[in-house]
Amino acid sequence: MDPTEKRIVIAVVREVAPDEQRVALVPEAVQKLTTSGYEVRVEHDAGAQAFYADERYVAAGATIAPSRANLLAGASIVLCVQPLPTTDIDMLTSGTILIGFMNAANNLATVARMRDRNVTTFALELIPRITRAQSMDALSSQATAGGYAAAILGAYHSPKFFPMLTTAAGTIRPATVLILGAGVAGLSAIATAKRLGAVVEAFDVRRAAGEQVRSLGAKFLELAIEAEGEGGYARELTQEEKLMEQQMVSTAVTHADVVITTASIPGRKAPVLIAKETVAMMQPGAVIIDLAAESGGNCELTQCGKLVKEHGVTIAGPQNLPARVAFHASQMYARNVQAFLSLVVNEDAVHAPEFTDEILAASLLVSGGEVRHQPTVELIKGRML
DSSP states (O other): OOSSOOOOOOEEOOOSSSOOOOOOOOOOHHHHHHHHEEEEETTTTTTGGGOOOOOHHHTTTOESSHHHHHHHHSSSSEEEEEEEOOOHHOOOOOOEEEEEEGGGGGGGHHHHHHOOOTEEEEEGGOOOOOGGGGGOOHHHHHHHHHHHHHHHHHHHHHHSSSSOEEETTTEOOOOOEEEEEOOOOHHHHHHHHTTTTTTTEESSTTTHHHHHHHHOOEEEOSSOOOBBOOGBBOOOHHHHHHHHHHHHHHHHHHSSSEEEEEOOTTSSOOOBBBBBBHHHHOTOOOOOEEEGGTTTTTTTTOTTTEEEEETTTTEESOHHHHGGGHHHHHHHHHHHHHHHHHBBBSSSSSTTOOOOSSSHHHHEETTTEEOHHHHHHHHHHHHTT
């Protein structure tokens, strides 16, 4: 790079969403970027909630920006975890690249403002699940963190020990933990519950998930249908299949001490797996941790962001579980972002304004003053934004 040319400036914001403790880059990633020739700015206390102090960023070669305005002024690339508020979008210059989770369907006004401000936006949740993109798959890395936190939360709320204990007071039987949905979050929850000593069972409509469940030492509950859809996600079941699923799941739920639900369909309301009638048949003291609470919940009685008790059963609808393990969740997210950046830029230029790479094309939300993600385009048209 010509030393007289202005270096690419990467800005890392302090997250402002409620209860968000993660940060988009950690000092380890910053050091690799500054060593490669990038200028990195970090907003004051951006990493504080994840226990990454400003001093560590300075030691890694970053500059600490005292305010949001100082941070964003002249930034080439802005990195975030949660979507930025529209007031931040207004401070970005035309052509700025924004990278992070965008949750476009729930932030249409923000997407419209990005379009109008000509901000090039990549939504990390849209990265395709292909082999070449595994190192950039932030959804999976954060689901791993969320599944781990869910198992810990289940153990915290349960009145029972997870492991079997042999004591002078007699033998204590291990708790039974049931995981509904064996995707990334579910598998992480399975592994964590097994490490804690529980007897673990798991269910997923995709038969292919059985091998992964068994490899972690858990029992896989079989359902004699094939329901794997596009991209590795489960397809929506027919009414007859739903009835079969409900009967088997209900029986397993009523025998479990802790149930962790993770089933979701991208862009759709979460399927109800646990009816209120099933909750009424559960053991007193049983616990449900509903990871799908933010998209409607897998349990009919779940209340997003709240802890409720019905029929002696504790039902938790946690929001943003990865933020509860912010130190390591941020570390994983930062590695995803760093890998993604290698497709977007090199030391002295954006690789290709057209973003023709299949990963970039799939995750491109806004570019050239237009919304590029067709489902979001349709939603914006419906709202006339």
